[in-house]
Amino acid sequence: MLKKLVLGIDVGGTNVKTALVNQFGDVLQRLNWPMEAMNGPEKFALEVHDKVSEMLQEAEFQWSDIGAAGVGLPAFLDIREGKIEQAVNLHWTNVPIVTLLADCLQVPVVIDNDANLAALGEVWLGAGKQSHSALCVTLGTGIGGGIVIDGHVYRGAATMAGEIGHIPIKWDGEICNCGHRGCFETLASATALAKAGQRVNLVSPRGVNQELTAEDVFTLAREGHVVASQVIQEMIYWLALGLTSVANTLNPDVIVIGGGVVLAGDALLVPLRKSFEELALPRVVRSCEIRAAQLGEKAGMLGAARLAWQYIDMNMD
């Protein structure tokens, strides 16, 4: 029987985002709720069941309309075994999450990590549409990434492909949380930009008592603050240098940049493009567009839905 819908579920450290999604990517119903990881994975699975039931009722659908559930997790996964190996922020280790959820929901469950599914979402419905080889990068506390080749997540040997936050960019740079020196995310994440602004004593335009954010630094630069502009320029150099490493390796046709700082728009993308053109190989530059992400915080949920549809496509006769 042909199913009408899939579930897209994006599990975050603080929130769970869920949607009923048809095969065109239309969201027919959404529900978010707070993630309470400390109650453990069994309770979590029961809660997913209850919330989805609620959502189905509201939208006048049935469980039998759902063909599969895609789930994005902030975790290291063993995809073949359907297991969470470690979810640092959830404090979960060795959880057979696919079995748990499938038993509760009685629909097939497929999983991937959050960064990979955000990338898949952007390629399905957002800035990466129609690309053959997309690299999606999220600049946040760290730098996350996912690679989508011919419409499918490329995971590598241990679901680590696209985890570019710890590629070494500055051989003599500062030590990162991971213990290595000069990691990409110590130089080019939103946090890195905020810290660089704090180091030169920039003051948040939202008030002296507010901790300076990456967005604040862009606001200051837009208002003509020269030091803020310099801080951004330096961050963009490192961002372009890291993207050069990755793009010379992968030769993607699109690099999608996500995270709060893309709200800065051309103030970020235009100098980034310029710097990338100066650093990467000409043929790599010519075949690659750099675009701002379009789906915002919905990317992971929609990517999870896409993964569920791909599962259904693969398992149909």
Added chain:
Amino acid sequence: MLKKLVLGIDVGGTNVKTALVNQFGDVLQRLNWPMEAMNGPEKFALEVHDKVSEMLQEAEFQWSDIGAAGVGLPAFLDIREGKIEQAVNLHWTNVPIVTLLADCLQVPVVIDNDANLAALGEVWLGAGKQSHSALCVTLGTGIGGGIVIDGHVYRGAATMAGEIGHIPIKWDGEICNCGHRGCFETLASATALAKAGQRVNLVSPRGVNQELTAEDVFTLAREGHVVASQVIQEMIYWLALGLTSVANTLNPDVIVIGGGVVLAGDALLVPLRKSFEELALPRVVRSCEIRAAQLGEKAGMLGAARLAWQYIDMNMD
């Protein structure tokens, strides 16, 4: 009709290597001849025809036994158009090589660049066998590379994927031929090792009048030369740093190292593995083996044959 054989052709700057290869990778006949690029691509195509005819006769096969020809080229290619865009060492530009060869040989012709086909060869029959995601790196004058995912060459948007010789490794390093600073191949190629040895006045064990080579530096180190060991150690650090960038991005299950310096064996691979373990993400390290290439100068020719078999497989009913 089922064909018995394919042609694997590896076009180099000085030599053309050709073989008749069956579907198991057995080489039934080989022929090498000097490449005379200055005679132009039309003459080259005629010569391929003559040499292959010779080879067929010797091995008692017919042209009708050949299902397709795979051709590796030292060039930037437009694979979709079947064109050489630029082959710097051959001084060829904008050559419709697929049409030229197919007209001459009267068999289907498929092309890729030499580094990609060397990678495909190693994954088919050499050090990358049974890998799902292999990165093959050749340390020579520069650093070449190819990526093979699920048995197929991953090319990226403009056949540049795996061209890791110019990823930026040392942000404040020396300017490379390509105009950028601190490229991987200025620090970790065979040439880079030889130059580093020359800078500290190492003398070739083959004689004072011999120009010091990378292999010489390994020989000196093996014989207990402390400075040679230090030079190697530094080169291996940069090699590991570059492979870390690429491996954190791709998460390959195998990295195959090729080129003359792998003859050094464990003197290269053991410290390289150690340095890689110190620099890359633990999950990336655990899921990745580093191996020496096994096919030597036959890798490209065998990869070309594999590409031809893949063409046949795709075009069979």
